[in-house]
Amino acid sequence: MEQKEIEEKVKSKLQGIARKVNDELPEGFGFVVLSFSFNKPGLMMYVSNANREDIVQAMKEWIEKTENNYGNDTGKY
Numbered sequence: 001m002e003q004k005e006i007e008e009k010v011k012s013k014l015q016g017i018a019r020k021v022n023d024e025l026p027e028g029f030g031f032v033v034l035s036f037s038f039n040k041p042g043l044m045m046y047v048s049n050a051n052r053e054d055i056v057q058a059m060k061e062w063i064e065k066t067e068n069n070y071g072n073d074t075g076k077y
Helices: 003-024 052-066
Strands: 032-036 044-048
Touching (some): 003 032, 003 044
C-alpha cells in the first residue's frame, strides 16, 4: 500500500474514532487522538473536537505531567 493510501485509511479510521469519543464524553470536554507510525518517524496524524490552540495547551500540560514519569505504560488504556 502506498503512503498516500495509508494516510487516507488512517484518516478515515481516526474520524470514526473521533465520532465515537465525542459521543461518549460529556458536554464541555475536549479530546485529541494521536496516531503515529512506529516504523516511519514523522508520520503522525490527529483528530480532535478542539481548536488547535487548545490542543497545544493540553499537550503542553500532558508533557509536563508525564515527561519525568519513567514507567512503562505500553499496552495500557
